[in-house]
Structure formats: C-alpha cells, structure tokens
Amino acid sequence: MTPARSPIATRFARTALAALALAAGTAAAATAPRPFTATYQVQQDGQTIGKxxxxxxxxxxxxxxxxxxxxxxxxxxxxxxxxxxxTTRFRWHDDAPETVTYDYAMDSSFKRKHRHLQVDWASNQVTVDEGKGPIHYAGTAGMVDRNTLPLALGLALRDGDKQVVLPVGVKQRVEKQQYAVQATERLAVPAGEFSAERVTRTDTDKPFDAWYVPAKFPVPVKLAQADGGNLTLLLESFHSP
Incomplete structure (x- = not known):
C-alpha cells in the first residue's frame, strides 16, 4: 500500500514539476544572436582577390x-x-531572423548596380526596386534575404537542425531554399583549424557549400558558391564583445 503524501509534499512536487517545465521551455527557446564582427579572405580560383x-x-x-x-x-x-x-535590417521574430529591409550596392570603374528590398509585414508585401520600377510580391513568414541567409542557416544549425528550409526573398518571388548537413569535416582556414559541419544546398544544381562550427560561430568558417563568380570565403577573425 502506497503511503499518502502530505499536503506540503504534494505542493512541493507540483512546484518542482512547474519549475522543470519552465526551465525546459526556456532551454527550448532559441536565443537571439549576439553582435559580432567577422572578417573573411575572399578567393577566386585559389587566388586572394579581396576582403x-x-x-x-x-x-x-x-x-x-x-x-x-x-x-x-x-x-x-x-x-x-x-x-x-x-545591408539588412531584420527583426528577431518567432525565434528566427526576419528581413525588414535589404540594400545591395556594387560599384566598379565600369558598372554600378543597386537593389532595395523592403517588407511591410503588416500587409505581408515585399517591394523590390533596382531603379527600373518596383516589383511587388507576397511575403512569407520567416523570410530572409541572400545577405542574411548564411546567418539564418548558422542559427538553425546552432539550434540542432540538420535539414533546413529557408524562405529567401529574391528579385521577383520568395524561394523555398533547402539545405542539409552532409558530413563533419576537418579543415583549416586563416582563423584556425576546425571540425566543421558541411552544409549543401539540395534544391539546385548551382554549387553551394558552407562549413559551420555552430557551437562557436553563427556564420560559416568557409563558404564556396557558384552564384556571384565562383567565390570562396575563408574566415580570418571573429570577435563578439
């Protein structure tokens, strides 16, 4: 026969269970990223061309x-x-980044290109303008842009995800881009030697590979992609105050 609990013991057990539930809920919630500065060496075909x-x-x-x-x-x-x-301004919403504005500017001696993207989350409308008239389309909850994509991916990996689908606002629509961890690999970059998770985009034939150490950095230690000129970025330094 099981002895009856006293009222004090019962109240203590309920309080303990409530505290555990609250702690579990707090641990499960994703934390917002901390400010940081990261520098990268930019390579093309094995030669350093920028920073x-x-x-x-x-x-x-x-x-x-x-x-x-x-x-x-x-x-x-x-x-x-x-x-x-x-430059992207984003809000931390539902435990993930969500783009509010995105601006791209490319300047060289013979070409200039600019793009402005803005999201009105009240009306769920995205507006993109490259100087030839605005383009409008419907937004998607959790949407990021191509600038914040590597950060959003790194934060998802930090929270334990191995397969990630990210809605990315591009020029005329939202793309549901798919990424998956393929392997854990040892690699050396200017910032040091790391055991990193290699992530590949799986919904396109355009090569995209990024290597993350999610316990240390929210951004990749190495990124290689065909889009934008077959560039490779190698982490040189990372500082978070």
Missing part, C-alpha cells in the same frame, strides 16, 4: 543591422575597383 567584413549590430529591441562589405584587393577586382556592400 570581406561582416558585422551584426543591435539597433533596438529585437532589431538588428547585418552588413557585409567586400573590397577588391587583388587581381581584376582591385584593377577595376570592385566593391560591394549589402
């Missing part, structure tokens, strides 16, 4: 600015003065 600086800055409650500045320092990129800057 990229990526920064994440908090600008308000649950709002951030994510900026990627690339400067040509070698080869043709230096010769034509090729520089790009991508």
């Amino acid at each position: 990229a600086t990526v920064t994440l800055t908090a600008v308000g409650k649950d709002e951030y600015t994510y900026r990627n500045r690339s400067r040509g320092t070698g080869g043709l990129a230096a010769l034509i003065g090729a520089n790009t800057e991508e």
Whole structure:
C-alpha cells in the first residue's frame, strides 16, 4: 500500500514539476544572436582577390543591422575597383531572423548596380526596386534575404537542425531554399583549424557549400558558391564583445 503524501509534499512536487517545465521551455527557446564582427579572405580560383567584413549590430529591441562589405584587393577586382556592400535590417521574430529591409550596392570603374528590398509585414508585401520600377510580391513568414541567409542557416544549425528550409526573398518571388548537413569535416582556414559541419544546398544544381562550427560561430568558417563568380570565403577573425 502506497503511503499518502502530505499536503506540503504534494505542493512541493507540483512546484518542482512547474519549475522543470519552465526551465525546459526556456532551454527550448532559441536565443537571439549576439553582435559580432567577422572578417573573411575572399578567393577566386585559389587566388586572394579581396576582403570581406561582416558585422551584426543591435539597433533596438529585437532589431538588428547585418552588413557585409567586400573590397577588391587583388587581381581584376582591385584593377577595376570592385566593391560591394549589402545591408539588412531584420527583426528577431518567432525565434528566427526576419528581413525588414535589404540594400545591395556594387560599384566598379565600369558598372554600378543597386537593389532595395523592403517588407511591410503588416500587409505581408515585399517591394523590390533596382531603379527600373518596383516589383511587388507576397511575403512569407520567416523570410530572409541572400545577405542574411548564411546567418539564418548558422542559427538553425546552432539550434540542432540538420535539414533546413529557408524562405529567401529574391528579385521577383520568395524561394523555398533547402539545405542539409552532409558530413563533419576537418579543415583549416586563416582563423584556425576546425571540425566543421558541411552544409549543401539540395534544391539546385548551382554549387553551394558552407562549413559551420555552430557551437562557436553563427556564420560559416568557409563558404564556396557558384552564384556571384565562383567565390570562396575563408574566415580570418571573429570577435563578439
């Protein structure tokens, strides 16, 4: 026969269970990223052609600015003065980044290109303008842009995901891009030697591979992609205050 619990013991057990449930819920919630600065060596066909600086800055409650500045320092990129800057303002919403505005600017001695993307989440409308008239389409919850894609992917891996589907706002629509962890590999980059998870985009034939150490960095230690000129980025430094 099981002895009856006293009222005090019963209240204690209920309080303990409630505390455990609250702790479990807190642990399960994804935490917002901390501000940081990361620098990358930019390579093309094995030759260093530039340097990229990526920064994440908090600008308000649950709002951030994510900026990627690339400067040509070698080869043709230096010769034509090729520089790009991508700036995203995003909100931390439902435990993930969600784009509010995205601006892209590319300037060289012979070509300039600009793109502005803005999301009105009240009306769920995306507007994209490259100077030839605006394009409108419906947004999707959790949508990011091509600039914040590597960060969003790294944060998903940090939270334990091995297969990730990200809605990405491009010029005329939202793409549901699919990514999967393929293997854990040892690799060396200027920032050091790491055991990293290699992630591949699986819904296209355009090569995209990124290597992450999610326990240490929210951004990749190495990224190689065909889109944008077969570039490879290698992490040089990472600092989070």
